[in-house]
Amino acid sequence: MTLAMLHPVRLGAIELKNRILMAPMTRARAPSRVPTPSMAEYYRQRAGAGLIITEATQISQQGTGTLATPGIHTAEQIAGWRAVTEAVHGAGGRIICQIWHCGRVSHTVFQKDGEAPVAPSAVRGSIRTFTTEGFVPTSQPRALGLDEIPGVVDDFRQAARNALDAGFDGVQIHGANGYLIDQFLRDGVNQRSDAYGGSVENRCRFLLEVTDAVVGEVGAERTSVRLSPFSTTWDCHDSQPAPLYQHAIAQLDQRGLAFLEIVESVYESSVSGSAPQRQDGFGTDDVRSAYRGPLVLNGGYDRDRSEAVLAAGGAAAVSIARPYMFTPDLVERFAVGAPLNPPGEDAAVYGGGDAGYIDFPAMQG
Numbered sequence: 001m002t003l004a005m006l007h008p009v010r011l012g013a014i015e016l017k018n019r020i021l022m023a024p025m026t027r028a029r030a031p032s033r034v035p036t037p038s039m040a041e042y043y044r045q046r047a048g049a050g051l052i053i054t055e056a057t058q059i060s061q062q063g064t065g066t067l068a069t070p071g072i073h074t075a076e077q078i079a080g081w082r083a084v085t086e087a088v089h090g091a092g093g094r095i096i097c098q099i100w101h102c103g104r105v106s107h108t109v110f111q112k113d114g115e116a117p118v119a120p121s122a123v124r125g126s127i128r129t130f131t132t133e134g135f136v137p138t139s140q141p142r143a144l145g146l147d148e149i150p151g152v153v154d155d156f157r158q159a160a161r162n163a164l165d166a167g168f169d170g171v172q173i174h175g176a177n178g179y180l181i182d183q184f185l186r187d188g189v190n191q192r193s194d195a196y197g198g199s200v201e202n203r204c205r206f207l208l209e210v211t212d213a214v215v216g217e218v219g220a221e222r223t224s225v226r227l228s229p230f231s232t233t234w235d236c237h238d239s240q241p242a243p244l245y246q247h248a249i250a251q252l253d254q255r256g257l258a259f260l261e262i263v264e265s266v267y268e269s270s271v272s273g274s275a276p277q278r279q280d281g282f283g284t285d286d287v288r289s290a291y292r293g294p295l296v297l298n299g300g301y302d303r304d305r306s307e308a309v310l311a312a313g314g315a316a317a318v319s320i321a322r323p324y325m326f327t328p329d330l331v332e333r334f335a336v337g338a339p340l341n342p343p344g345e346d347a348a349v350y351g352g353g354d355a356g357y358i359d360f361p362a363m364q365g
């Protein structure tokens with residue numbers, strides 16, 4: 001019997017040859033913020049995934065928050081990404097770009113003229129980021145002015161346009177893991193008293209405006225959103241996540257997106273402080289009943305768990321991050337039940353050269 005994970009699936013306008021996605025993973029190998037030939041090779045090696053979601057990619061200089069992450073807001077970056085999408089398409093894969101604004105998870109050294117990073121409110125958080133000086137406390141952010149918000153929404157729209165121009169099959173809006181959109185969602189960071197703060201409806205407004213702008217530019221069938229309702233990252237908390245995410249998901253359901261990706265569980269990271277978040281009786285089944293479109297689940301999926309949820313019809317696809325770091329031909333190995341490569345060195349996860357990045361072997365024969 002063929003494995004359910006190997007069945008093709010259509011997510012919006014994107015035809016996938018199987019139901020295993022490579023989840024987004026920052027690898028910090030673009031020191032000049034422009035995608036490199038090594039990145040094209042890295043993603044080409046992983047083209048056996050049904051769909052690759054790239055590492056988080058900043059939409060603007062203002063959205064930049066850490067070292068060596070790529071952007072998609074200059075002509076040079078678009079050209080660099082074009083080499084990546086051509087390599088993946090040439091190897092029979094599909095790839096979308098995760099578009100990202102770090103908000104307060106940033107430092108003045110990354111900002112124009114050393115300005116303060118922006119956030120929904122001037123709430124700093126007990127967090128650090130990587131600069132050339134090491135892993136240092138983030139800078140005090142300033143609250144975005146009401147008149148500035150349309151410009152940030154437009155930066156997301158333009159980044160989505162740039163992604164399609166670079167040959168991507170679509171985009172994913174990074175609404176997860178404590179970055180700007182998540183900062184607007186959660187009342188631990190969003191303390192605004194205008195139309196973007198206070199009620200659940202108001203805190204979801206920025207996410208939905210960004211989604212509508214991106215959908216207007218590239219079409220719902222090429223737009224995905226990632227949310228992390230069951231975890232907290234970068235000290236970005238909410239007092240009542242259940243009603244917040246119920247509203248966000250119900251609203252996204254009306255947009256007819258290519259897919260919604262839900263981070264179900266996180267590994268506990270000493271870098272970002274990721275941890276599970278209080279549940280309030282709200283779980284994946286509630287997401288399933290609130291969201292009728294294609295759902296992609298992420299977090300701790302190995303071969304058996306992936307097959308179980310897909311065979312049971314519990315998701316359209318699953319996405320897998322960490323094993324993809326050291327096993328480029330993950331789906332090919334799942335197909336035959338072959339063991340994965342042993343994990344690489346922790347030191348090669350973020351930054352560095354090709355070692356621990358593009359030197360993991362595929363199966364022999």
Ligand SMILES: Cc1cc2nc3c(=O)[nH]c(=O)nc-3n(C[C@H](O)[C@H](O)[C@H](O)COP(=O)(O)O)c2cc1C
Nearest residue numbers: 023024025026055056263298299300301320321322
């Ligand atoms: C090295 C590393 C970098 C990551 N970078 C991103 C990122 O850029 N964007 C994102 O949404 N999630 C990122 N994540 C989270 C993963 O996409 C995923 O949610 C998490 O690792 C759980 O999935 P897994 O158990 O399959 O690894 C990253 C995870 C790791 C390990």
